[in-house]
Amino acid sequence: MTVAKVSRRQFMKAGGIGVFGVLASRANAWTSQDHHFTMYVGTYTSGKSEGIYGYQMPSPVGIGVSRFTSSKSVNPSFLAIDKSGNYLYAVNEVGEYAGKSGGGVSAFKIDNRGNLRLLNEQATHGADPCYATIDSKRRNLLVANYTGGSVTVLPIRPDGTLSMATDVKQHEGSGPKEQQKGPHAHCVILDHSERHAIVADLGIDKVMIYRFDSAKGKLLPNDQPFAELQPGAGPRHLAFHPSGQFLYAICELDSTIAVFAYNERNGTLTHIETGSTLPADFSGVSYCADVHISSSGRFLYGSNRGHNSIVVFEIDQRSGKLKLVQHVSTQGDWPRNFALDPMGYNLWVANQRSDNIVGFSIDQETGSLQPLNLVEQIPSPACLKFL
Secondary structure (H helix, E strand, C coil): CCCCCCCHHHCCCCCCEEEEECCCCHHHCECCCCEEEEEEEEECCCCCCCEEEEEEEEECCCCCCCCEEEEEECCCCCEEECCCCCEEEEEECCCEECCEECCEEEEEEECCCCCEEEEEEEECCCCCEEEEEECCCCCEEEEEECCCCEEEEEEECCCCCECCCCEEEECCCCCCCHHHCCCCEEEEEECCCCCEEEEEECCCCEEEEEEEECCCCEEEEEEEEEEECCCCCCEEEEEECCCCCEEEEEECCCCEEEEEEEECCCCEEEEEEEEECCCCCCCCCCEEEEEEECCCCCEEEEEEECCCEEEEEEECCCCCCEEEEEEEECCCCCEEEEEECCCCCEEEEEECCCCEEEEEEECCCCCCEEEEEEEEECCCEEEEEEC
16 A cells, blocks of 8 residues: 555554454353453554554453554554454545555454454545445445545455445535535444445535445435534534434534434434533533444443543433433543443443543443543554454
8 A cells, every 4th residue: 555645634644554463262252251352443553553453351341451463554543343253344544545546445354363364455535534334244345535525335245355446425515614624424324224324424514315225336316315414513423223213413513412313214314403412511622523322222422522521311212312411531532432342331432642442331220431440551542343
């Protein structure tokens, strides 16, 4: 991969990354006495970071620190793992790939020890890819290109390698704020039936809706092409309620969460409410980043960069509306991404600027978070994904 012209958004120089694997065997990931998980961490490679780190994590009580270097790539700021657990895909968030404008994405094979072996790379035809989603049949990888303001579909071959893009949808428009001079696709997810792809575009204050043809790897116009948010909101990440009836959009620029009712048959969104992710008395500068919903569908979590907190909401199961439960400090600076472990016991936060990952236990009745006093130092963590 040839790297140059890294965007201002990355505020970093492009550099080489190594891939970090897990020392313990995946075959021993589940034991009769306890559950163990493998977690991969994507990073930015501006300083000491060398790439994708792997951890073995016993749940519900801790994080391992054993890791080793395996191979190289560039700026794997977001990761996606297929449902079989055999393949991992990492965006390469750069402004130039192979001497041409745009970013890239890398495919890896996960071996029985959790190590990653590079399979191949492909261009995303849009600068600074920042999010990736795999369909359930492992036919396609969908990628959101931030600076490029576009969404790309790349077919996945049976051996896990990526084919060249079969579709690129370029967004148009702008918003009222400095960060919104053009479109910035920041997230792409599929609804439960995978008939529709939903895209958060921070630059144009829209949640775009496409019909998705998995067999052909195509994004097609939907009867409702988008849902519009309030000017300057900056929708960043999206999460469906487990029922599929509600969609939640966390908005970076005005620190809000917008709640929508979703009709899966037609792929239509109807706005329900919008609420703040910040305490009423907070007067500083903060930007939202990530959003996740518990597997029970009872609780929603969002990250605030600047306020440096996780906000916890209870979800009304009938209306989809949110009720504030808690704000908890992430014990670090700039919580870009976070993840709930597969059993829903713990929540782990990647604090990008303070170079650490911090663990919290989840109260199963209230959804509230309690620090585990477990902190792992890691350079520029940007994405957490469990195997």
